[in-house]
Each structure stands twice: as structure tokens, then as C-alpha cells.
Amino acid sequence: MTERAKKYASSTDVARLAGVSQSAVSRTYKPGAKVSEETRSKVLKAAAELDYRPSLIPRIMLTHRSNLVAIVIGGMYNPFYAAVLERFTVGLQDAGNQVLLVHADSGHSLDAAIPKLASYRVDAIVSALAILSPRSADELARFKIPVVSFNTPVRNEWVSSVCCDNVGAARALADLMLTRGGRRFGCISGPTASPASDERLAGFRTGLAMRGIEDLVTATADFRYEGGREAALRLFAAPRHPDALFCANDLMALGAIDALRRDLGLRVPEDVMVAGFDDIPSAAWGAYELTTFLQDGRRMVDEALAILKTAATAHGPVGDVAVDVPARLIERRTTQREPA
Amino acid sequence: MTERAKKYASSTDVARLAGVSQSAVSRTYKPGAKVSEETRSKVLKAAAELDYRPSLIPRIMLTHRSNLVAIVIGGMYNPFYAAVLERFTVGLQDAGNQVLLVHADSGHSLDAAIPKLASYRVDAIVSALAILSPRSADELARFKIPVVSFNTPVRNEWVSSVCCDNVGAARALADLMLTRGGRRFGCISGPTASPASDERLAGFRTGLAMRGIEDLVTATADFRYEGGREAALRLFAAPRHPDALFCANDLMALGAIDALRRDLGLRVPEDVMVAGFDDIPSAAWGAYELTTFLQDGRRMVDEALAILKTAATAHGPVGDVAVDVPARLIERRTTQREPA
DNA sequence: ACGAATAGTGCATAGCTATGCACGACGAAC
DNA sequence: GTTCGTCGTGCATAGCTATGCACTATTCGT
Numbered sequence: 001m002t003e004r005a006k007k008y009a010s011s012t013d014v015a016r017l018a019g020v021s022q023s024a025v026s027r028t029y030k031p032g033a034k035v036s037e038e039t040r041s042k043v044l045k046a047a048a049e050l051d052y053r054p055s056l057i058p059r060i061m062l063t064h065r066s067n068l069v070a071i072v073i074g075g076m077y078n079p080f081y082a083a084v085l086e087r088f089t090v091g092l093q094d095a096g097n098q099v100l101l102v103h104a105d106s107g108h109s110l111d112a113a114i115p116k117l118a119s120y121r122v123d124a125i126v127s128a129l130a131i132l133s134p135r136s137a138d139e140l141a142r143f144k145i146p147v148v149s150f151n152t153p154v155r156n157e158w159v160s161s162v163c164c165d166n167v168g169a170a171r172a173l174a175d176l177m178l179t180r181g182g183r184r185f186g187c188i189s190g191p192t193a194s195p196a197s198d199e200r201l202a203g204f205r206t207g208l209a210m211r212g213i214e215d216l217v218t219a220t221a222d223f224r225y226e227g228g229r230e231a232a233l234r235l236f237a238a239p240r241h242p243d244a245l246f247c248a249n250d251l252m253a254l255g256a257i258d259a260l261r262r263d264l265g266l267r268v269p270e271d272v273m274v275a276g277f278d279d280i281p282s283a284a285w286g287a288y289e290l291t292t293f294l295q296d297g298r299r300m301v302d303e304a305l306a307i308l309k310t311a312a313t314a315h316g317p318v319g320d321v322a323v324d325v326p327a328r329l330i331e332r333r334t335t336q337r338e339p340a
Numbered sequence: 341m342t343e344r345a346k347k348y349a350s351s352t353d354v355a356r357l358a359g360v361s362q363s364a365v366s367r368t369y370k371p372g373a374k375v376s377e378e379t380r381s382k383v384l385k386a387a388a389e390l391d392y393r394p395s396l397i398p399r400i401m402l403t404h405r406s407n408l409v410a411i412v413i414g415g416m417y418n419p420f421y422a423a424v425l426e427r428f429t430v431g432l433q434d435a436g437n438q439v440l441l442v443h444a445d446s447g448h449s450l451d452a453a454i455p456k457l458a459s460y461r462v463d464a465i466v467s468a469l470a471i472l473s474p475r476s477a478d479e480l481a482r483f484k485i486p487v488v489s490f491n492t493p494v495r496n497e498w499v500s501s502v503c504c505d506n507v508g509a510a511r512a513l514a515d516l517m518l519t520r521g522g523r524r525f526g527c528i529s530g531p532t533a534s535p536a537s538d539e540r541l542a543g544f545r546t547g548l549a550m551r552g553i554e555d556l557v558t559a560t561a562d563f564r565y566e567g568g569r570e571a572a573l574r575l576f577a578a579p580r581h582p583d584a585l586f587c588a589n590d591l592m593a594l595g596a597i598d599a600l601r602r603d604l605g606l607r608v609p610e611d612v613m614v615a616g617f618d619d620i621p622s623a624a625w626g627a628y629e630l631t632t633f634l635q636d637g638r639r640m641v642d643e644a645l646a647i648l649k650t651a652a653t654a655h656g657p658v659g660d661v662a663v664d665v666p667a668r669l670i671e672r673r674t675t676q677r678e679p680a
Numbered sequence: 681a682c683g684a685a686t687a688g689t690g691c692a693t694a695g696c697t698a699t700g701c702a703c704g705a706c707g708a709a710c
Numbered sequence: 711g712t713t714c715g716t717c718g719t720g721c722a723t724a725g726c727t728a729t730g731c732a733c734t735a736t737t738c739g740t
Binding site for chain 1: 347348391393394395396397398400401404406411416417419422423425426429430433438439440441442443453455456458459460461482483484565569594595597598599601602603621622625626627628
Binding site: 020021023034039058 | 694
């Protein structure tokens with residue numbers, strides 16, 4: 001559109017001013033290259049005068065590496081994902097990469113964003129989308145870019161996954177709630193498209209079944225506080241309501257607790273036990289003290305970064321790795337109840 | 341280091357396979373360019389076969405525009421900033437830009453990150469750092485990249501700012517608390533390096549002074565829940581404690597409320613009124629219902645995006661714009677008290 | 681003092697796309 | 711049938727850095 005004025009000085013400009021060749025300038029900025037002190041100082045002086053910053057763009061063309069890593073994320077309203085994003089960013093920056101942030105709230109918007117990423121020649125993609133179908137994953141593989149799927153167990157030649165042990169954790173929670181005297185069980189799950197939520201629900205159900213309990217009332221919500229609140233109101237409208245409620249994430253659990261206490265006048269944990277998943281900071285807040293599972297975000301991110309590092313040095317595809325990080329039960333007040 | 345195998349097909353590769361010139365390939369991907377249907381289909385067929393994606397990198401070199409906008413952020417633990425980041429990302433993506441995310445937790449780490457951004461030839465920088473000194477801002481200006489400082493009122497030739505009216509809002513809050521019968525006032529401020537916190541404290545103090553009240557006890561914390569909790573415990577250790585407490589952000593206010601209620605056995609709002617700033621989602625949660633100010637993040641982001649858009653079409657510096665967005669008082673339960 | 685090794689420099693080119701320009705083909709207008 | 715405009719195509723080059731290669735100057739060993 002508008003003719004862009006030349007904005008940055010080039011190495012040629014610097015070379016001209018310093019009275020040396022362009023190669024000399026380039027070598028001045030390459031650590032360990034052969035440049036005499038005299039040349040170096042002439043170059044640096046000219047560079048300072050022209051405010052020269054070497055551009056990385058031509059280097060990308062030459063080396064086919066951009067040192068850009070894309071993070072695709074949706075749902076930053078959930079502090080767990082905000083924290084994960086922060087850790088990824090810090091970790092990647094420390095490793096000398098830059099982070100390209102992409103917001104996608106659906107598989108559809110993801111499909112639209114990926115070609116852009118390919119055009120920017122990103123070295124790798126991290127997907128921290130709750131919703132990522134195997135079909136989308138196969139679509140991703142066509143771009144021949146290493147992908148790490150965070151918390152969604154899709155895998156193929158180019159896609160690896162780092163997940164937490166949702167099933168095992170939820171099963172353990174069923175045990176705990178039974179031990180604490182739970183009799184009638186309820187569950188608020190996430191959107192149906194979410195594999196993590198599915199696994200948590202399935203694990204909870206299995207845990208109950210192993211102790212001979214088949215009865216479980218469920219409601220579906222959207223992973224948010226308000227959704228959890230409304231789902232709890234629906235679930236507890238019936239006369240014989242649950243006395244032990246598992247929510248597929250902490251935000252919904254907090255919403256459910258407020259619904260129970262403030263709208264329905266029930267006591268937590270005396271009348272109803274509640275547990276969540278993630279261990280976001282507010283789960284520990286004095287007003288709630290929510291029992292939950294610590295998804296070890298730090299460790300999961302580290303595992304993902306390790307995979308990316310491998311992918312960076314490898315030449316071909318390096319996918320199909322699946323790492324499972326265990327979740328740790330954090331029991332707080334919302335399940336602390338004397339067995340009846 | 342390792343010789344990177346050629347990974348992507350180039351337009352030349354496609355041209356060879358399709359039996360046309362490289363220009364023809366380029367034009368096929370440029371909307372509105374003159375290409376015959378026949379050529380176009382030959383190109384597209386070859387491109388599909390080779391999985392060709394046009395690279396944006398050479399275009400950056402030619403046009404001096406990368407369509408990359410960097411967002412520098414710290415403290416994503418605060419949901420307000422997480423939400424701001426999300427809005428910026430969506431807004432910039434919609435405008436055809438890509439977001440380069442940079443985490444910086446101090447002015448120092450910012451200084452280290454900026455040269456990298458210059459090397460990637462970002463078109464603009466958004467700083468959503470709570471701590472950005474005028475000195476850092478001048479440092480930034482040396483790079484001749486348009487900068488928008490979010491919520492920190494620094495400005496110079498290259499740096500514009502979008503802030504919310506902290507002073508006016510805090511002054512209005514002093515009025516409200518007086519009207520509600522506050523007698524002894526306390527304030528928990530953020531880190532001393534934070535301009536936003538300084539302004540809020542100053543505004544509160546002014547508001548009180550205008551009604552003849554000079555007495556104000558203060559404590560300093562770190563903008564986090566735990567910090568607010570501990571500051572409240574310190575502030576309320578004295579026998580004659582405040583009965584109206586203003587916290588420089590919501591997270592600290594929530595921590596303070598839990599300290600008052602659960603550790604000190606005080607009632608909120610009956611014994612102590614509490615107000616915060618930001619209107620993060622948890623401020624509205626049933627357990628708190630915190631009176632606060634809505635920093636209109638959406639509008640602030642829109643204003644910032646408008647400035648960036650101007651900067652994108654301008655040739656020279658376009659800084660020194662300062663936008664002030666008013667904050668809206670949201671009165672909830674924590675200040676709802678009958679005047680004594 | 682002479683050959684050899686080393687340090688330092690510049691030349692030329694790769695890497696990929698966009699685009700101005702020249703050129704050929706074709707239909708339309710006169 | 712000549713003269714245009716239009717359309718489509720290919721050629722050549724800009725944009726900036728990194729690096730292999732050739733070349734000169736310097737140092738060292740014997």
C-alpha cells in the first residue's frame with residue numbers, strides 16, 4: 001500500500017560509513033568470527049551512529065529456522081492456562097526462542113490460523129487448546145511442523161502430547177469421597193468436545209463402579225464459574241440431590257460452591273462435598289479451600305519444552321511421543337467431613 | 341549448527357513442476373493479480389502436490405513490514421492482564437497481525453528483550469507492564485518503533501499511553517466510603533514502582549482530604565492475593581484498625597477480605613468496608629461481591645489498537661498520544677452498609 | 681631468509697518473493 | 711488492415727545477511 005520509507009540501517013549502510021565491507025559488519029556481530037579489533041571498533045562506531053540492528057529475517061531465509069514457536073491457546077479466562085502460557089513463554093525465551101501467540105476458540109479458527117503460522121515459518125507449535133480433535137491433528141500434520149498438544153491426547157507422526165493422568169486422578173477422587181462418606185454422587189463436566197473433561201468424568205465413573213456404585217447424575221457446563229454455578233442449580237433442583245460433587249475444573253467447582261451455599265443454603269462440606277481439578281490459586285483462597293488436583297503445570301511445560309528441543313535438533317518428524325504426568329491430590333476443606 | 345534440510349517447497353519449485361515461471365506462482369497467490377484460469381489451476385495443482393505455502397519472510401524484507409506486533413507483559417497471574425492479553429491478541433489477529441508475546445518481569449528484562457524485537461522487525465510494541473519508568477521509555481524510543489504503554493502514563497515521541505482515570509476513580513471511592521459511614525481509612529497499595537498504584541493511592545488521599553480527613557494508614561504489597569492477605573494482617577494488628585479499606589487492585593482486596601473474615605473474625609462490610617480496583621471476574625463471585633472499579637479493558641484495548649493502526653499507516657513517529665479512559669464504579673456488597 | 685601457517689578482508693552468491701518492464705497475443709475499433 | 715487497449719507471461723532485480731572462497735599481510739619456525 002503506502003510506500004514504506006526505509007526505516008532501519010542495513011549492514012551495507014554501516015559498512016559504507018565505516019569504510020569496510022559488508023562481510024566485516026556481518027562478522028562483527030557473529031560471535032567467534034575473525035575480525036580485527038580495529039575493524040570491529042570502526043563497525044561498532046558506525047553502527048551506533050546509524051542505530052543499526054542486524055535483521056534476523058535474511059537469516060531465517062538462509063537457515064530455514066526462525067526460532068519462532070507458536071502457542072495456540074483459547075480460554076485464558078482459566079488461570080491454569082494463563083499460568084501455563086506464562087511458563088511456556090519464559091521457558092521458550094530462555095531457550096532463545098520467540099513466542100508467537102495465537103488465540104483460537106474453536107477447531108475452526110485453528111484451521112484458519114495454521115497456514116499463517118506456516119507462512120511465518122514457525123519452528124514448532126504448542127497447542128494448549130482444550131478442544132483439539134484427531135481430525136484437526138491430522139490436518140496439522142500436513143504442515144510438517146512439530147506440534148506438542150498440551151492436555152489433549154492426540155498423536156501422530158508430527159504431533160506429540162503431554163497430558164496429565166486425568167483418569168487415575170478422578171478415580172482416586174471417587175475413592176476419597178467414598179471414604180469421606182459420600183452416598184449420592186454428582187458431576188459437572190466440561191463441554192462435550194473436551195477430551196480432558198471426558199477422561200475425568202470417565203475416571204470418576206470407573207472409580208465409583210469399582211466400589212459398586214453405578215448411580216451418577218451429571219450436568220454439562222462450559223468450564224467457567226458462571227457455568228458451574230448454573231449447572232449446580234440445575235443439578236440440585238431435584239429433591240434427592242447429591243452429597244458429593246466432582247467438577248471437571250476448579251472454576252466450575254467454585255461456581256458450584258457459591259450456588260450451593262448462597263443460593264440453596266446448603267453447607268459445604270457438611271451437606272455436600274465438592275472437588276475440582278487444576279489447583280488454580282483461587283482454589284486455595286480462604287473463602288473456598290477447595291479440594292482439587294494439582295495439575296503440575298510446571299512439570300508438564302518442562303516435558304513439552306524437552307520434546308520441542310528434541311524436535312529442534314532432529315531433521316525429520318519426531319512426533320508420536322506421549323508423556324503422562326501424574327496429578328497430585330490436594331485435599332482441602334471442601335471434602336473434610338466425618339464419615340456419617 | 342546442524343545443516344537444516346530444505347523443508348518447504350519454494351515458489352520456484354512449484355513453478356518448475358507446473359511448467360510456468362516463478363512470477364506466475366507469486367501472482368497466483370496475490371489477490372487481484374492478472375493470471376489466467378489455466379495457469380492458476382496448473383499452479384494450484386503443483387502447489388498442492390508439493391505442500392507449498394508461500395513464505396512471508398521475503399516479503400518482510402521487501403516491504404519493511406512484518407505485521408508482527410509485540411506484546412510485553414508481566415504478571416499474568418492477574419486475570420485483568422490475562423484478559424487484556426486475550427483481547428489484544430484477538431484484536432490484532434482480526435486486523436491481520438501476528439502477536440509476538442514477550443514476558444518481562446522487570447525493567448531490566450525488558451531492556452534485554454527489546455533488541456530481539458527490533459531484530460525481528462516488529463511493527464509495533466504494546467507494553468502492558470505495571471512497571472515502566474520514563475527512563476525505560478526513552479530507551480525504547482531509541483529503537484524508533486511505535487510503542488503503546490498500557491496503564492502506565494509514560495510518553496515521548498515514539499511512546500503513547502492508554503490509561504484509565506485512576507485518580508478520579510479513587511477520589512470517587514473516598515466519597516462513597518465517607519457516605520457509607522467510613523471513619524478510619526486504610527489503603528493497601530502495590531509495589532512502589534507502580535505508577536498505577538501510586539495514582540490510585542494519591543486519588544484516594546485527595547478524595548479524603550477534600551472532606552477534611554488527613555488520616556490514612558497504608559501498607560504495601562505485591563498486587564497478589566497472598567500479599568493482600570498479609571498486608572491486611574499487618575494493617576489490622578493495631579487496636580484501632582480502619583473501618584474502610586481500599587486496595588489498589590482486586591486480587592489484594594480479596595486476600596484482605598479473607599484475612600479480615602477468617603483470620604481476624606471481622607465482618608465485611610459491617611465491621612470493615614473493602615473496595616478494590618479492576619473488576620476481575622472473581623470480584624463478582626458470591627463469596628466476595630467486592631465493590632470495585634471496572635477498568636474498561638475492552639475499551640482501553642480498542643483505543644490502543646486505534647493508535648497502533650494510525651502508527652501503521654504513518655511514516656514517522658506518532659507517539660505522544662495520551663488516552664484516558666474513565667473507570668466505572670461497581671458497587672457490590674462489600675461497601676453496602678447503613679451509615680452509623 | 682624462505683616456506684608455511686594464520687589472521688583478516690572483500691567478493692560473490694544463496695535464500696525466496698514481489699513487481700516494474702518488455703513483449704507477444706488477441707479482440708475491438710476505425 | 712492498421713492501431714490500440716487489454717490480458718497474460720517471463721525476465722530480471724531488489725531486499726539483507728551469512729559464508730565459502732580467493733587473496734593479501736603478518737607471524738612463526740627452522
